[in-house]
Amino acid sequence: MNENQSGPKHIAVIMDGNGRWANARGLPRKAGHRAGAEAVREAVEICQDLNIDYLTLYAFSSENWDRPEDEVKALMKLLERFLKTKAREIAKKNVRLRAIGRLHLLPDHVRVELDRVIEDTQHNNGLTLVLALSYGSREEIVDATKSLAQKITRQEITPDEITNETIAEHLYTSDLPDPDLLIRTSGELRLSNFLLWQLSYAEIFISQKNWPDFRKADFEEAIQEFTRRNRRFGRV
Ligand code: FPP
Numbered sequence: 681m682n683e684n685q686s687g688p689k690h691i692a693v694i695m696d697g698n699g700r701w702a703n704a705r706g707l708p709r710k711a712g713h714r715a716g717a718e719a720v721r722e723a724v725e726i727c728q729d730l731n732i733d734y735l736t737l738y739a740f741s742s743e744n745w746d747r748p749e750d751e752v753k754a755l756m757k758l759l760e761r762f763l764k765t766k767a768r769e770i771a772k773k774n775v776r777l778r779a780i781g782r783l784h785l786l787p788d789h790v791r792v793e794l795d796r797v798i799e800d801t802q803h804n805n806g807l808t809l810v811l812a813l814s815y816g817s818r819e820e821i822v823d824a825t826k827s828l829a830q831k832i833t834r835q836e837i838t839p840d841e842i843t844n845e846t847i848a849e850h851l852y853t854s855d856l857p858d859p860d861l862l863i864r865t866s867g868e869l870r871l872s873n874f875l876l877w878q879l880s881y882a883e884i885f886i887s888q889k890n891w892p893d894f895r896k897a898d899f900e901e902a903i904q905e906f907t908r909r910n911r912r913f914g915r916v
Pocket residue numbers: 695696697698699700701713714716717720737738739740744758759762811866891
């Protein structure tokens with residue numbers, strides 16, 4: 681297979697470095713998250729301009745619940761505000777919002793807004809923005825395994841009938857294509873429990889920039905790098 685002729689259709693992003701961005705400016709971590717939320721709004725516009733079909737953002741991980749209570753509260757408040765204001769704005773631009781994760785763990789004030797925006801945008805057919813919230817890939821695999829085990833108990837399927845496709849169909853992402861490109865900001869070289877199954881064949885782009893500084897030129901650079909890569913999917 682030759683170089684990727686076309687660009688990625690689905691980009692996933694680990695938005696790291698909000699805290700470091702704030703630290704470098706002598707600001708509280710909350711200010712970094714606020715700048716991160718603004719970068720999210722910009723990223724949506726950029727990906728629309730660049731003809732990306734799906735953008736999945738790691739906005740709050742299962743592990744993030746263990747951060748100090750006031751930081752968790754600030755992130756939830758920020759998410760609520762984002763959904764009330766910026767998400768409405770992007771909804772008008774034909775963006776469809778989706779969310780993946782253990783969403784029932786989110787506080788009610790976030791759940792209400794999230795459900796509302798998802799419902800309001802369900803018929804949009806532009807960019808699909810997927811927010812990973814209270815998301816952990818191992819937790820997702822546990823949830824999928826439980827639901828498969830229940831189907832086996834009810835004799836709806838047999839263990840022998842389980843294939844890669846069956847597992848994929850039981851993940852939160854069952855109706856989404858796998859990401860082609862993973863971007864991680866702030867230079868860390870980890871997957872951090874993000875889409876472990878779905879990223880099996882994704883190309884990985886690491887940026888040294890903190891998330892609030894990751895702009896259009898950086899998305900373009902990541903996409904250009906992607907198109908130069910030779911994706912073999914395990915073949916020669
Ligand atoms: C990582 O930075 C970022 C997060 C834990 C949360 C990501 C949240 C946002 C970008 C803002 C809110 C999102 C939406 C969709 C409104 P960090 O705090 O781990 O940074 P550090 O590693 O430098 O400390």
